[in-house]
Amino acid sequence: MIEKIRVGLIGFGISGRVFHAPVMRSIMELDLVKVTARKADQQSLLKERYPHAEIALCADDIFNDTTIDLVVVATSNEMHYPFAKRALEAGKHVVVEKPFTNSVEQADELIALAKEKNLILAPYHNLRFNSDYRTVEKMVKSGRLGRIVNLESRFDRFRNYLRPNAWREENLPGSGIFYDLGPHLIDQALQLFGKPNGVFADLAIQRDHAQTIDNFDCLLYYDNLRVSLKGSMLAKEPTPRYRIFGMNGNFVKYGIDPQEALLRDGKFPDEDPNWGQEDPSLYGKLNIVEEGKDIEEVIPSEIGSYPDFYQNVADTILGKADLIASAEQARDVIQIIELGYRSQLERKVVSVENTLIAY
Known part of the structure; x- marks a missing residue:
């Protein structure tokens, strides 16, 4: 039986609905269970394409869900750092859309926090x-x-x-x-x-x-x-x-x-x-x-193959691989x-x- 990683997606705009949700669907180990969608058109599309995923009206619904293992941050750039930080503090593995952060200082803080909590932190350098x-x-x-x-x-x-x-x-x-x-x-x-x-x-x-x-x-x-x-x-x-x-x-x-x-x-x-x-x-x-x-x-x-990115993330969370795209590498890009x-x-x-x- 395949071990499932429960995923919460923050952001169902262009990034979330185009580059993340349909790609994650390809990975058997990933289960997209909750997605933030505040607009009516986003909610309608989510129900149509991912009927089993629960609608979340705010990011807190994902941070506070103790059953979620992995949080994907697919928001506007200024929210990458605060949302990734909150997800790590809540004990979640994290994938962050690029740019990883808006500053090296923010990147270093997230890297240190992920190491402290022994969590996976991956930039979406797809x-x-x-x-x-x-x-x-x-x-x-x-x-x-x-x-x-x-x-x-x-x-x-x-x-x-x-x-x-x-x-x-x-x-x-x-x-x-x-x-x-x-x-x-x-x-x-x-x-x-x-x-x-x-x-x-x-x-x-x-x-x-x-x-x-x-x-x-x-x-x-x-x-x-x-x-x-x-x-x-x-x-x-x-x-x-x-x-x-x-x-x-x-x-x-x-x-x-x-x-x-x-x-x-x-x-x-x-x-x-x-x-x-x-x-x-x-x-x-x-x-x-x-x-x-x-x-x-x-x-x-x-x-x-964008699915190769998420397959690698799943394998890394399950202890089967090392990250191909690491937070340290993304930090160097921001530098x-x-x-x-x-x-x-x-x-x-x-x-x-x-x-x-x-x-």
């Missing part, structure tokens, strides 16, 4: 489980590009207007795309190459009447490598998702993992045998010199973001020195 990133990771590790000298990674969108009543558009702690999209790109860079020596960031507000960062260009400096991370809200024409430059040649990847689009369409991973498989038209192109010959090769994309804001303020490259702890 883009490690994208088909495109998994393919890039494979190419970097393959050695076929030779020594890597530069990696460019972009996460672009096009929305030339401001969404009304959207907290992401307001000047709040943790708002703006450097906190929203930046953590994914920074986390991937740290996983591929470890701790950089320095950070330079150019952060901008470009759209009319915008109040928070909607364009970023962040450069990570390594000994013999530069990593360029960029994001824009005004990218109408598709840009390469990744470009890798090595001594032997290049790898270029357009397009993005299909999982988000499927989840937004209401699809469930456990109902699609081809889940996470990219259309071949999006496969990346390798162009290198190999054994003295020019080689051009289409590289089939690896299969993406890079803080250094990026410092770089923007001082208009110079900022040394990383001994500020990262996980590498």
